Amino acid sequence: MHPTKPAQKPSTARATLSRIALALALICTQISPNSAFAQTAETSEQEIQQVITLFEQGKNAYGKGDFQKAIRDYTQVIAIDPNDAATYYSRGNSYAALKDYSSAIRDYTQAIAINPNDAKAYYNRGTSYAALKDYSSAIRDYTQAIAINPNDAKAYYNRGYSYAALKDYSSAIRDYTQAIAIDPNYAKAYGNRGSIYNGLKDYSSAIRDQTQAIAINPNDALAYYNRGLSYNGLKDYSSAIRDYTQAIAIDPNYADAYNNRASCFALKNDFRSATRDARKACSLGECKALEVLGKNGWLRD
Numbered sequence: 001m002h003p004t005k006p007a008q009k010p011s012t013a014r015a016t017l018s019r020i021a022l023a024l025a026l027i028c029t030q031i032s033p034n035s036a037f038a039q040t041a042e043t044s045e046q047e048i049q050q051v052i053t054l055f056e057q058g059k060n061a062y063g064k065g066d067f068q069k070a071i072r073d074y075t076q077v078i079a080i081d082p083n084d085a086a087t088y089y090s091r092g093n094s095y096a097a098l099k100d101y102s103s104a105i106r107d108y109t110q111a112i113a114i115n116p117n118d119a120k121a122y123y124n125r126g127t128s129y130a131a132l133k134d135y136s137s138a139i140r141d142y143t144q145a146i147a148i149n150p151n152d153a154k155a156y157y158n159r160g161y162s163y164a165a166l167k168d169y170s171s172a173i174r175d176y177t178q179a180i181a182i183d184p185n186y187a188k189a190y191g192n193r194g195s196i197y198n199g200l201k202d203y204s205s206a207i208r209d210q211t212q213a214i215a216i217n218p219n220d221a222l223a224y225y226n227r228g229l230s231y232n233g234l235k236d237y238s239s240a241i242r243d244y245t246q247a248i249a250i251d252p253n254y255a256d257a258y259n260n261r262a263s264c265f266a267l268k269n270d271f272r273s274a275t276r277d278a279r280k281a282c283s284l285g286e287c288k289a290l291e292v293l294g295k296n297g298w299l300r301d
Helices: 018-023 045-063 067-080 085-097 101-114 119-131 135-148 153-165 169-182 187-199 203-216 221-233 237-250 255-267 271-283 288-295
Strands: none
Touching (some): 045 085, 067 085, 085 119, 101 119, 119 153, 153 169, 203 221, 221 237, 255 271
């Protein structure tokens, strides 16, 4: 499973332009009396209105999926007010949506320089590092996000994912466990912890986690598939077949589920069913079981 997507911090022109609002005696709540922008006498009311309009346009463009336009609008805001963390953060989100993670990281870094206590900026920068497979940097950012907001289940989940990518499975299990402690209905955290247990051949723990993931989300084909792997590891092929069957019912094009179910049928000497599944898996791009059946003379028409 992939890490959780970047956080979307609610942002409005009013919040973004709190310093500007002070200069014009507009109503606002979170302001800095010493703001450089607010103290800039040369700033005209027309420029301030332009910033408000541009930021709103950027926000609306982002909401419609027009990320390039959002970037253009936020860039114009930054040209007028280069000291607003929320605009860099929002432009970073737009770059991340376009998978331009290097640019996203630069903007999140600038947002953090202006506001070092922004947990979401650390979180989103960590997610961009993870997308670039720089998991060590991702872990540092998630750790900082957790230090600021220790009740962020998603930050623990994503840090767990990064630890798992570095094969630090004990740390990954701890983080998934903490994510679950904060959010007991976090199906993906159960699923990922179960996958690690499965890789460590702790099949009983893996089955418990995947079962919990299924209880929370009964339409999770991957959880059924992974529980099937665990039953397979315990040589409980009948239970494995039931889980692969359920995964296929949810996702009829699940090639790996057909492939593994074929293997289980073969282990139960049901070569006709194995042949049927192996051919279906191969038609979907996974031909391992079909090759094994053919090599051993187990194919049946």
